[in-house]
Amino acid sequence: MTTRIVELRRGILKKNDELACGLRDRFTSAGVLVLNLVSSPGTGKTALLERTLRDLRARGARVAALVGDLETDNDARRLAASGAPVRQINTHGICHLDAEMVAKHLESWQEISLPALDLLFIENVGNLVCPSSYDLGERVRVALLSVTEGEDKPLKYPGLFNSADAAVITKIDLAAPCGFDRDLALKNLNEIRPGIRVFETSAKTGAGMDAWLDFLAAETQLRPENLSDANRRGPPF
Amino acid sequence: MHELSIASSIVEAVTESAAAYPAARVKAVRLRVGALASVVEESLQFCWELATEDTSLSGAALVINKLPVVVHCEACGLDSALDGVQSFRCPRCGQIAANLRQGRELEIESIELEDPDPANAEPETMKEQV
Numbered sequence A: 001m002t003t004r005i006v007e008l009r010r011g012i013l014k015k016n017d018e019l020a021c022g023l024r025d026r027f028t029s030a031g032v033l034v035l036n037l038v039s040s041p042g043t044g045k046t047a048l049l050e051r052t053l054r055d056l057r058a059r060g061a062r063v064a065a066l067v068g069d070l071e072t073d074n075d076a077r078r079l080a081a082s083g084a085p086v087r088q089i090n091t092h093g094i095c096h097l098d099a100e101m102v103a104k105h106l107e108s109w110q111e112i113s114l115p116a117l118d119l120l121f122i123e124n125v126g127n128l129v130c131p132s133s134y135d136l137g138e139r140v141r142v143a144l145l146s147v148t149e150g151e152d153k154p155l156k157y158p159g160l161f162n163s164a165d166a167a168v169i170t171k172i173d174l175a176a177p178c179g180f181d182r183d184l185a186l187k188n189l190n191e192i193r194p195g196i197r198v199f200e201t202s203a204k205t206g207a208g209m210d211a212w213l214d215f216l217a218a219e220t221q222l223r224p225e226n227l228s229d230a231n232r233r234g235p236p237f
Numbered sequence B: 001m002h003e004l005s006i007a008s009s010i011v012e013a014v015t016e017s018a019a020a021y022p023a024a025r026v027k028a029v030r031l032r033v034g035a036l037a038s039v040v041e042e043s044l045q046f047c048w049e050l051a052t053e054d055t056s057l058s059g060a061a062l063v064i065n066k067l068p069v070v071v072h073c074e075a076c077g078l079d080s081a082l083d084g085v086q087s088f089r090c091p092r093c094g095q096i097a098a099n100l101r102q103g104r105e106l107e108i109e110s111i112e113l114e115d116p117d118p119a120n121a122e123p124e125t126m127k128e129q130v
Helices: A014-030 A045-058 A074-080 A099-107 A158-162 A172-178 A182-192 A209-222 B003-018 B041-052
Strands: A002-011 A033-038 A063-069 A086-090 A119-123 A140-146 A166-170 A197-200 B025-034 B061-067 B070-072 B079-081 B099-102 B106-115
Touching: A002 A014, A002 B003, A014 A033, A014 A099, A014 B003, A033 A045, A033 A209, A045 A063, A045 A074, A045 A119, A045 A166, A045 A209, A063 A074, A063 A099, A074 A086, A086 A099, A158 A182, A166 A182, A182 A197, A197 A209, B003 B025, B003 B041, B003 B106, B041 B061
Parallel strands: A033 A119, A033 A140, A063 A086, A063 A119, A140 A166, A166 A197, B025 B061
Antiparallel strands: A002 B106, B025 B106, B070 B079, B070 B099
């Protein structure tokens, strides 16, 4: 009987990571900015996205959204009211989106062509744990936190908040009735993800939306691939 | 609860790698899991049993080597391990340290194989072995 150790040093989610890298290359060469929106259920991803799609379209941006949920196409129907192309991904029990689901849905989505888009939003399944492990090929991961959830959400879910490129504090119209401690929330976000860009919005009143939309517009323009391909698109929105 | 997906991915990867040693049995699988990998050890162990049931990996142990977050401090120029994941500051000087050197790992470090036939001790396909 012999025993031996074979070193593998292999990422467990290597297949997902490779697929996500392929997607990112495709998004980059198509010149589309892809964002992955993650939060708990009920934080207001869909409400923020409804307003974001509508307002970006009003600015002349070409936008689309993929939205993940375990079941129902309720969110896709809500988002489609903005006039943007929207596609629902039903995971049927799986608690996160993965790169394969995104690739599969893009493949069969005849309504859109990536090079004809400025931004593609991917609304992840409402979950603050599992989506953090799965790269979807996005360039910007946005973690959302609502004033009704408590200021310590980033401390409780550091894996996700630490993996985010930007954070949005939602439902700020409810901050006062909830006794929301803004300074503490900002401090906690910075402890977990030092230097993170934070936006504070109310999809209901529109408060803070301009800063968020300006950020998206700037990110879209700042893409290196866009700079080298400046003639392809019209004036920035 | 994505530990079942993770367990299934491990089974897939290990089965693929162990195929180079057809006579051997996988005795243990060793993982490196960073403190920020969002994986619950107990849950992964439970799912590992489910995922390996009735497969060639049935009975193999899953050994989880947990790794702390290591940050690089610009001010000190040093890498330091953190005690937890509640604050990303240099433990020496207290400066914010956003530059992570370790902590998001989710990988298979190695597999331990048991081969009943000593003649198979040095197969040609052992490039991966250290």
